[in-house]
Amino acid sequence: MIGATRAVRVFAYAAPIDMRKGFDGLAALATHDLGHDLMRGDAFLFVGRSCHRAKVLYFDGTGLCLLSKRLEKGKFARLWARAEGGSVELTLAELALFLEGNALIGVQRLSPEALCEKDLARTARI
Numbered sequence: 001m002i003g004a005t006r007a008v009r010v011f012a013y014a015a016p017i018d019m020r021k022g023f024d025g026l027a028a029l030a031t032h033d034l035g036h037d038l039m040r041g042d043a044f045l046f047v048g049r050s051c052h053r054a055k056v057l058y059f060d061g062t063g064l065c066l067l068s069k070r071l072e073k074g075k076f077a078r079l080w081a082r083a084e085g086g087s088v089e090l091t092l093a094e095l096a097l098f099l100e101g102n103a104l105i106g107v108q109r110l111s112p113e114a115l116c117e118k119d120l121a122r123t124a125r126i
Contacts, residue, residue: 009042010056010095011087012079016049023064026057034086038064045095051075054099074101 013029021029030036030044038044043058054076056067077098079088090098 008058008092010045010090010092011036011042012045012047012090012098014079014087016051017046019046019048019053019055021046021055023057023066026055026066027064030057043092043095045079045090045098047076047079051078056095056099069099071101074103076101077103 011030011034013034017026017029026044026046027038029046030038034044036042036044038057038059041059041061043056046055046057048054052075053068053070055069058065058067079098
């Protein structure tokens with residue numbers, strides 16, 4: 001199971017990929033194209049050109065895990081449509097909705113921005 005806290009970040013690759021890629025090919029995309037360290041525990045989402053298949057790659061502390069899903073009806077959202085760089089950042093809740101086939105993912109941001117220390121200091125004074 002992917003971590004259940006908001007501290008786990010999800011990065012969706014901002015281009016369709018060849019879904020024949022496995023652990024090594026996807027790890028290379030996450031490391032070289034996106035510039036992220038796989039060992040941090042972040043999750044990486046990859047979608048095929050036809051939008052019927054998706055894969056999630058993450059490190060659970062002991063090794064790499066690869067989750068693969070194929071939708072029988074409908075298509076996954078085209079996350080690269082809202083991409084400004086090499087990836088689109090999602091929350092775990094948005095990833096769960098994405099894997100369910102939710103069409104709103106990629107169209108608009110569904111989760112609020114994470115709080116920072118400045119926000120917490122401001123609410124502590126109130």
